[in-house]
Amino acid sequence: MQAAIPSKISFRAWLLLLSAFASLPMIFFSVLSVFFLLESERNTEKDQLTRTAAALASALDSHLAARASMLVAMTNGDAARSGDLAALYAHAVRLVAATPELFAIALVDGEGNILFNTLRPYGEALPQTNDPEAARRIITTGQPQVSSTFDGTISHQKVTSLGVVVRVHDQPRYCLRAIVPITELGAILSQQYLPQDWGVVLLDGDKPIVARHPLVLRKTSPDETIAPPALEVPNKQHKNGGELIEIALENVGTWGWRVAVSVPETAFVRPLRLLLLQFGLAGLVCLLASIFASFWLARRLSHDINALAVASSALATGHPSFDEVTIIREMGEVRACLLAARDREEQALTDPLTGMPARARFWELAGELERQSQSDMNLGLAVMFIDLDGFKQVNDRYGHDRGDTILGAVAGIIRESVRSTDVTGRLGGDEFAVCLTARRGHLIPAASSMAERIVSKVRELGYGIGCSIGVSVCEICSPDLARALTLADKAMYEAKRLGKDRYVIHEDTTA
Numbered sequence: 001m002q003a004a005i006p007s008k009i010s011f012r013a014w015l016l017l018l019s020a021f022a023s024l025p026m027i028f029f030s031v032l033s034v035f036f037l038l039e040s041e042r043n044t045e046k047d048q049l050t051r052t053a054a055a056l057a058s059a060l061d062s063h064l065a066a067r068a069s070m071l072v073a074m075t076n077g078d079a080a081r082s083g084d085l086a087a088l089y090a091h092a093v094r095l096v097a098a099t100p101e102l103f104a105i106a107l108v109d110g111e112g113n114i115l116f117n118t119l120r121p122y123g124e125a126l127p128q129t130n131d132p133e134a135a136r137r138i139i140t141t142g143q144p145q146v147s148s149t150f151d152g153t154i155s156h157q158k159v160t161s162l163g164v165v166v167r168v169h170d171q172p173r174y175c176l177r178a179i180v181p182i183t184e185l186g187a188i189l190s191q192q193y194l195p196q197d198w199g200v201v202l203l204d205g206d207k208p209i210v211a212r213h214p215l216v217l218r219k220t221s222p223d224e225t226i227a228p229p230a231l232e233v234p235n236k237q238h239k240n241g242g243e244l245i246e247i248a249l250e251n252v253g254t255w256g257w258r259v260a261v262s263v264p265e266t267a268f269v270r271p272l273r274l275l276l277l278q279f280g281l282a283g284l285v286c287l288l289a290s291i292f293a294s295f296w297l298a299r300r301l302s303h304d305i306n307a308l309a310v311a312s313s314a315l316a317t318g319h320p321s322f323d324e325v326t327i328i329r330e331m332g333e334v335r336a337c338l339l340a341a342r343d344r345e346e347q348a349l350t351d352p353l354t355g356m357p358a359r360a361r362f363w364e365l366a367g368e369l370e371r372q373s374q375s376d377m378n379l380g381l382a383v384m385f386i387d388l389d390g391f392k393q394v395n396d397r398y399g400h401d402r403g404d405t406i407l408g409a410v411a412g413i414i415r416e417s418v419r420s421t422d423v424t425g426r427l428g429g430d431e432f433a434v435c436l437t438a439r440r441g442h443l444i445p446a447a448s449s450m451a452e453r454i455v456s457k458v459r460e461l462g463y464g465i466g467c468s469i470g471v472s473v474c475e476i477c478s479p480d481l482a483r484a485l486t487l488a489d490k491a492m493y494e495a496k497r498l499g500k501d502r503y504v505i506h507e508d509t510t511a
Contacts (some may be wrong), residue, residue: 027283041156045263046246049198053248053261056192059254063188065179066163068144070095071104071164072377075176083168085115088176089122104155104179107166108135115174117154117460127153131161135175142172146255148204149182158182160209186210194261203258351426354411362425366435366481373437373479380443380475381435383489384451386414388430388458389466389500398463406454409461417453433485440475444505447471451503459501466501468492474508484508 074095076082079087085107092105096118097459106117112132116122129135134147144164152159159181166174189200189212201211247262357365366383373379390412395403407430414424414432422436438446449468457468470491472484487506495504 046248048248049248049261049263050202050250052192052198053250054260056189056261057250057252057259059188060185060257061201061255062257064146064253064255067102067162067180068164071105071162071176071178072144074105075164075166079174080166081168081170082175088166089116089118089179092116092118099172101184102178103159103181103184106154106161106176106177106179108163108177108397109173110136110139110175112136114153117179119154129153134161135177138165139172141165142254145310146180146257148202148207149209150177155179155181165343182210186212189259195263195500196264198261200259200261202252203260204256205258209257234378294498314333354408354426356411356415356432357423357425359425359427362423362427362433362435363422363481365425366433369385369435369437370479372483373474378439379436379437380440380473381470381479381481381484382443382447382473383484383488384434384436384447384454384503385469385470385472385485385492386410386432386434386454387492387496389468389496390464391430394463394465402463406461406463406465410458410465410467413454413457413461417450417457422450433488435481443475444473444507447473448503448505451505455501455503468495468500469496469503471503471505472508477508480510485511 016296074088074091077088078084079091088107092107096102097104103119106129107115108129109115112135114126114129117126120126129150130153131147131150134145138145142165144162147161147163149158149160151157159179161177161179163175163177165172166176168174185202189202189210193202194200194212199211202209202471247260250259252259343351349358349364350356351358370381373381388406391403391406393481394406407426409428410432411424412424414434418424418434418436422434424435427433434450436447436450437443448471451471455467455469458465470488470493472487472491474480474484488509491504491506494506495502498504
């Protein structure tokens, strides 16, 4: 019985299978990435919710603390300590007039009688306050406190009050109040930007004071409600049975108030679902593109390999069905030509002795710095021209091998003295160049420090070797590399005239 011959898979099929298996880790990684990204986005939303609540609580705390500070300053005055209510009233009127955001100031005794209110003339008979208990508590404890909301008997609007104790002859006698309309607190809540569908409410314990944006607040359990039905504003989420799943609560200092910020589930997960949809669509597009590219590449490689196989078989039989010279030899010649061209280019652009960029390469790289400084008005351009002192004597006395060693050492010193962003090069013989840029005002110190290091280290090589450096600095003119190198060359000759082994800086002031 003849053994079954296993079916063979084509090269194209192998490439497609390889592409599919290679894609599996990426698909797995993409799924994990999406999952972690969604979690990250969710945590970011939670953090934003908490930060928003904290910002609102801080703003309210600062607002109340400022009011308390003004009231305490009034109670420390002579009028309050001596019990001169007329003078205390006059002080309060002046303070309200000078502070536009301050609504009114009132004085209440322990029985809840309003002794004066800046909304009414002094001495006018005033009704009792609708919140006498808060006044008695402040007088008894001596601590600044805010009251619950109540209907103002004089302002005829929903208000709360911040009160401090007034001590007459060191005895607690009255409660001095800053009247705060609920609309004022609502304005503070409105100062903080809230995304659409977010809600915020200011709470006195579990009692709402003021709310901004429609919301229904819940605690940890669905049956425990913070906001009463009066604050519930019907919306699509409520009708569909949606519930708020994220709530951030922050205490407003030590005043007994809390700020609650919440977001309904639909609004919370909507960006995440949109993000997931975008990732899914992007992944599908990438998958289709990968399949198409793999199929095209497999087809192309399969065609080339089949052609090579046919060509090889034809060569083996001695009857080639193609021009083997064109297919085989020219491919090798092209590769050899490219390698030879690369070698020639490297030899032309790199100095073989020092490994530094040669003149042509230096001009090319320095040209990039020139263009950067021309496009950025805050950048200046500097060029150094370095010429060795005593190098000819070294060649004459010790030979050219020692001279080559000196050149290599000088190249190493220059490389160690410059920054990674600077351009260095050997221009020829014992001449080197450095091009650098820096912020205006920092260019001259940078170039001076660099030149000083090079001069000092070259001097340490011995053999009577030194160097003269000319530096051209352009900070206030339009950078020009050719002009800068010419000026640097002139500065180098000036350094030689001054005694060598030093550097000279010329600042280019050409308009």
